[in-house]
Amino acid sequence: MNDPYSTLTRKLFAAPEHVAASGGEPDTGSSVYTEAQGVRIRLSAVVAGGLITELRFRASGCPHVIAACEWLCRSIEGKPVEALGEFKPAAIMQALAVPVAKTGRILVLEDTARALGERLSRTQDS
């Protein structure tokens, strides 16, 4: 069997740089927790001037899920809050060569990102 992980997946899994410092943050205006498909993900953000200045994750799941969380954080940081809602699972699937059988797990990340985006937007509006 060939290596089931791409070079990028291995790199992001082995040394994620966007792991949140604490796993026990409550569901606040800047943090969302999702659990489905055997995957658990928490995303949290710091926003300044409409831009996501920090995006952090904590996750439990397969290597592709952990690598995908890191990839998402790297891709979104520095962009407007709306970028979380525009996140396309297909982009991660392609970038990390995620097997089709794991699509559901990446969709859990999409749901978490969108939920965080909506929450951050509400916080900005209020």
Next chain:
Amino acid sequence: MSGDWIYLDYAATTPVDPRVLEAMQEHLAIDGRFANPSALHPAGRSSAAAVQKAAEAVAQLVNCDPGRLIWTSGATESNNLAIQGVARARSHHGKHLVTMPTEHKAVTDVYKALEADGFELSWLAPEATGVLDPAALEAVLRPDTQLVSIMYVNNETGVVQDVASLGRICREHDVAFHVDAAQAVGKLNVDIAALNADLVSISAHKLYGPSGIGALYVRKRVGLNPDPLMFGGAQQGRLRPGTLAVHLIAGFGAAAMLARESLVDDFAHVKALRDRLWQGIRSTPGLTLNGDLASGYPGILNVSAEGLDGESLLLALEPLCVSTGSACNSQSQEPSAVLRALGVPDEQAESAIRFSFGRMTTEAEIDAAAELYGQAVRSLRALMPEAA
């Protein structure tokens, strides 16, 4: 250590012992005994003698008549030949079959196929330790029961079944008894004569022999002639036709001879390594042992780390080569059926890692494995979120 990795997956396959490799090389080239052993010419007769010598070595290892061994491609084929062959040959007497969910897929999948083909199947649940209570077997046997399959040593947990007692019950009820002994032969003192077994599956690549060769012991008994799975020649009494792979058989024979010589030393070696590894990792928070240290085969240690994903743990453990569940299951994302049958919750089963050791494993490798395991668990736990 090989340099690139630390190999602790001996239950999946063992490396070929250099002495086995040497024995095999004699049967490959023009200046060796490579000829078809069915041929009547001198070269063929020389190959036939090598095959006979190997059969005697394997038979000595398991205490059986060498004439009752059928060469196969490995334990999967041996299991198929035993189960399909006997079930179909005896189907006019009855169609009730018995096995356990903790068997290897090379057994359970054959039984499921027979069930789909009109046979009736009873699944025997083990106790929490993984061991089958002989009374549970006796309770399920019926006048139309034709075949029971119970493995000797479990490939995922190392649990050892009391196959002699189970075989005695089968014999008292005139039911054919098949034992998948792939993980036992060459590791425990397997005495087929004492097992009350009618059919025993053996594999060479679990005992430092080559992949691609195994054997099925078939007891001489009225009404116990398996139907062949393949057709196409008169070899092996037409039960398993095809030209014999002399180099593989010779390797199997050499491996069997070595295993017989080093059985006691090998057992003591893997037990010491298993105990050393367990001491090295047992203080890991949230660690659970799957199986039983006291009664299990010590060449296998199966542990779970609470809350972790087995696939991530496996990758974080590299360059350590271990398994989640059985190697044959590694492409499945389902938790191990074996651990489920032991009552292990799915979350615990999903983080199960099987370490398995062998003749070539060193203490330094075990110490490195313990260190890597601790590091991997810590690093993955550092990523885990807490629930909302």
